[in-house]
Amino acid sequence: MRESLSFKIVRAVGLAALTIFTLVPLYVMISTSIKPLGDVQNDFKWIPTTITFRPFVDIWSTVPLARYFINSVLVASISSIASVTLAVFAAYAISRYSFRGRELFRMTVLSTQMFPGILFLLPLYLIYVNIGQVTGIKLVGNLSGLIITYLTFTLPFSIWMLVGYFNSIPRGLDEAALVDGASPVRALLSIIVPAAKPGIVAVLIYSFMTSWSESLFASVLVDDSSRTLAVGLAEYSNYVGVYWNQVMAASIVVSIPVVVGFLLMQRYLVQGLTAGAVK
Amino acid sequence: MTSLSTAAQSGGLPPADEAAPPGPEKVRRRRRPLSSRALPYLLLAPALLFELLVHVIPMLTGVAISFLKLNAFYLRHWLQAPFAGFDNYAFSVNFNSAIGAGLLRSVGVTILFSVVVVSLSWLLGIFGATLLQRSFRGRAILRTIFLVPYALPVFASVIVWKFMLSQDTGMVNHVLSSLHLSDGKTFWLLGNNAFVSTAIVAVWRLWPFALLTLMAGMQSIPTDIYEAASVDGAGMWQQFRRLTLPMLKPVDQVLILVLFLWTFNDFNVPYTLFADSPPASADLVTIHIRQSSFITWNFGLGSAMSVLMLLFLLVVTVGYLFVTSRRTHDA
Numbered sequence: 001m002r003e004s005l006s007f008k009i010v011r012a013v014g015l016a017a018l019t020i021f022t023l024v025p026l027y028v029m030i031s032t033s034i035k036p037l038g039d040v041q042n043d044f045k046w047i048p049t050t051i052t053f054r055p056f057v058d059i060w061s062t063v064p065l066a067r068y069f070i071n072s073v074l075v076a077s078i079s080s081i082a083s084v085t086l087a088v089f090a091a092y093a094i095s096r097y098s099f100r101g102r103e104l105f106r107m108t109v110l111s112t113q114m115f116p117g118i119l120f121l122l123p124l125y126l127i128y129v130n131i132g133q134v135t136g137i138k139l140v141g142n143l144s145g146l147i148i149t150y151l152t153f154t155l156p157f158s159i160w161m162l163v164g165y166f167n168s169i170p171r172g173l174d175e176a177a178l179v180d181g182a183s184p185v186r187a188l189l190s191i192i193v194p195a196a197k198p199g200i201v202a203v204l205i206y207s208f209m210t211s212w213s214e215s216l217f218a219s220v221l222v223d224d225s226s227r228t229l230a231v232g233l234a235e236y237s238n239y240v241g242v243y244w245n246q247v248m249a250a251s252i253v254v255s256i257p258v259v260v261g262f263l264l265m266q267r268y269l270v271q272g273l274t275a276g277a278v279k
Numbered sequence: 280m281t282s283l284s285t286a287a288q289s290g291g292l293p294p295a296d297e298a299a300p301p302g303p304e305k306v307r308r309r310r311r312p313l314s315s316r317a318l319p320y321l322l323l324a325p326a327l328l329f330e331l332l333v334h335v336i337p338m339l340t341g342v343a344i345s346f347l348k349l350n351a352f353y354l355r356h357w358l359q360a361p362f363a364g365f366d367n368y369a370f371s372v373n374f375n376s377a378i379g380a381g382l383l384r385s386v387g388v389t390i391l392f393s394v395v396v397v398s399l400s401w402l403l404g405i406f407g408a409t410l411l412q413r414s415f416r417g418r419a420i421l422r423t424i425f426l427v428p429y430a431l432p433v434f435a436s437v438i439v440w441k442f443m444l445s446q447d448t449g450m451v452n453h454v455l456s457s458l459h460l461s462d463g464k465t466f467w468l469l470g471n472n473a474f475v476s477t478a479i480v481a482v483w484r485l486w487p488f489a490l491l492t493l494m495a496g497m498q499s500i501p502t503d504i505y506e507a508a509s510v511d512g513a514g515m516w517q518q519f520r521r522l523t524l525p526m527l528k529p530v531d532q533v534l535i536l537v538l539f540l541w542t543f544n545d546f547n548v549p550y551t552l553f554a555d556s557p558p559a560s561a562d563l564v565t566i567h568i569r570q571s572s573f574i575t576w577n578f579g580l581g582s583a584m585s586v587l588m589l590l591f592l593l594v595v596t597v598g599y600l601f602v603t604s605r606r607t608h609d610a
Contacts, residue, residue: 003413007515011410015421018407021483022425028450029439044453090326097319105323112334113537114592116544118565119585120333122578123340126357133355152333159326184318213432216546216565220573230434234551237438244442251435262430263423266491 033248040244055249062246067225068232069254072212075143075228079150080207083158084200086151091162092188096174106163112156117216120152125220141223149217154207161206165199166192202268205261212258229254345583351576360579367583378571382584384559385567386591392474392563393542396481400538401531403482404489409519411490412497422494429487437551440480444468468552474560481548485541489534496530497523532603536596543592564588 032040033055035048059065093099094106128139139145169192177187193200215230222231233254237247262269344357345367353360373379407425411418428436443450444467456463467476500523508518546565549557555574557566568588572581 004515011415014406014410018403019421019424022428024450025436025439025443025483026427028443029435032442041448044448044450086326086329089322093319093322097322099316099319102319105327108330112330114540114589114596115334115338116565116585116588116592117546118544118568119341119589120337121569122572122582122585123337123344124333126344126578127337127340129354130357148333151329152337155326155329155333184315184322209430209432213434213547215434215550216569219550220569230432230547233434233438234554237441237551244445244448247438248442251438255431255435258432259427259430263426266423266426266430269491 029248029251032245033252035245037243037245055243055245056253059246059250059253062243063232063236063250065229065232065250065253068227068229071143071222071226072229072254075146075150076208076211079147079211080154080204082147083151083154083207084162084204087155087158087162087203088188088193088200090159091166092192094159094163095166096171109156109159112152113160117153120149121216121220124149124217128221140221141226143222143226145221146218146226146228149221150207150211150214153210153214157210158203158207161203162196162199165196169195198265198268202265205258205265206269209258209262212254341582342586344578345586347579349577349579349582354576354578357578363579367579368587370580371583371587378580381562382564382567382571382587385562385564386588388474388560388562389543389564392478392481392561393539395478396485396542397535397538399478399482400486400489401535403486404493405527407486407490408493408497409523411494425490426487428484429491431484433484433547434551436484437480437548440476440483441468441552444476469558471560473553473558477549477552477561477563480552481542481545484548485538489538492530492534493527496527496534500526536599539599540592540596 031046031048034051034053036050036052036054039045039049094102124145125140128145132138132140137144139148173195174187174191177191178184182190213230214228215234218228218231219234222228233247233250236250346363346365347353347357347360348363348366349357349360370376370378371382374383411422442448446452446464446466449467451467452461452463452465455461455465466472504522505518508522513521544565545563546569549561549563549566553561553566555566555570557563568581568584571584572578
């Protein structure tokens with residue numbers, strides 16, 4: 001198809017503007033992280049006069065960043081693996097079987113997307129406090145409470161996305177296995193799961209990212225030793241805010257795992273989003 | 280869709296229902312043993328159990344708490360907190376009192392904020408998606424670059440903005456003063472400026488999601504209708520207005536709703552920018568409710584506010600779906 005010259009000009013200018021809007025904060029993040037503290041405390045400069053990697057070393061001793069990091073890895077990986085496992089079975093049932101209550105369940109899952117997190121914050125906090133008093137199981141000031149809580153965000157979304165993926169896998173594949181005498185669970189695990197592997201990994205990464213970034217529940221449910229990165233870094237920037245170079249270095253370190261995962265999986269994420277959204 | 284839900288109904292009918300002559304479908308269904316009819320429920324059971332635990336029970340508890348006079352005094356034994364009736368709700372909507380006026384202002388700010396952020400994100404998204412629709416050299420790289428803000432953890436990217444917006448050492452004031460647009464001493468995170476700043480940060484984070492969804496939506500539009508239109512002499516702009524926009528309607532409908540709900544419910548962006556003390560212009564409702572509950576330990580009031588917020592979102596969502604689906608049917 002022919003493109004007019006005016007369209008090409010609009011495209012070049014428009015894309016350049018969007019690229020600048022996107023990249024400037026990323027550039028500031030990276031360039032600030034390699035500046036010495038003195039440079040950061042003075043007027044802003046686009047080009048660092050001295051380059052140093054000290055901030056990347058110092059962050060580990062200024063705040064207990066390693067502990068925050070481990071806490072976040074634990075919370076995000078356990079909750080996302082749990083959520084995807086539960087979601088695989090539920091999504092298979094919704095995608096392959098017709099049963100009473102199927103539409104109701106689907107609609108309920110969809111509508112939980114709408115609930116404000118703040119609505120669950122107070123009740124979950126109080127329930128956890130109560131459970132702690134009655135059974136002695138500590139859920140506040142501990143990672144386990146957070147892990148369970150993050151299922152509230154990730155489980156409905158995972159189910160929603162996986163139903164879309166499973167629907168796109170031809171029914172004949174698992175039906176053939178059933179005819180051959182495989183049990184439904186075996187058909188799911190040996191046919192559907194491998195066929196939907198990219199989708200499952202994408203959902204896993206999305207869940208991981210969500211938990212990695214969350215700060216509302218984390219700000220309430222953790223104590224000093226169980227603090228996650230989201231809360232730890234927010235406080236870091238509030239109280240030692242002058243160390244902007246270190247704060248930027250820490251932001252880069254905590255971003256790398258999720259950004260790499262996301263960019264690798266974006267193609268599958270798009271597929272799932274549209275499968276879920278357009279239906 | 281229709282055939283699926285009919286199948287669901289006939290599959291769930293008890294075998295005793297025999298008025299209609301049994302079609303082949305029914306005969307097959309009736310022969311299915313009990314174990315296979317229970318199977319979907321068994322597959323759903325674990326997810327259902329957790330949905331119940333993490334969604335349904337807390338929500339019902341939240342509604343119950345909103346009817347209690349639950350303050351710091353009863354916190355340890357909140358089940359014994361006295362019944363408050365509709366007092367918490369009355370406080371929340373008494374706009375003459377400090378509490379009610381604060382909530383009303385906060386909801387107003389949040390609505391305005393959501394409308395601004397969603398509109399700008401959608402506009403940038405549709406603009407970007409249109410420019411990226413046809414292949415050209417470098418398209419894949421640009422698409423990946425645009426997605427990075429969405430992939431970054433919220434706190435990491437918002438902290439960068441916080442630094443850029445800071446008064447003394449920030450990039451924004453540096454640029455504005457070197458362009459002689461201001462004296463470079465503006466406080467971007469105070470007063471009414473805080474609203475503008477928060478909105479820009481939110482758009483920076485959110486527009487890639489709009490881009491992603493709209494690009495996927497555009498890919499599902501068959502290219503031959505564009506060819507036909509261009510043979511008929513329709514220019515780029517006309518093709519966009521007469522073909523792309525109408526074809527994207529179903530995608531837009533879901534996208535705009537999701538963007539609105541996410542923005543309205545967002546906590547991470549304002550919390551990272553302002554922690555517990557946002558200026559009045561950026562006092563978004565999630566922060567406001569958390570403030571009202573955890574700083575003053577008045578959980579009954581906080582719960583009532585949360586329930587009101589959910590009811591408000593329900594009304595908005597139902598109304599939105601009603602209006603948009605009717606418009607689609609009329610067209």
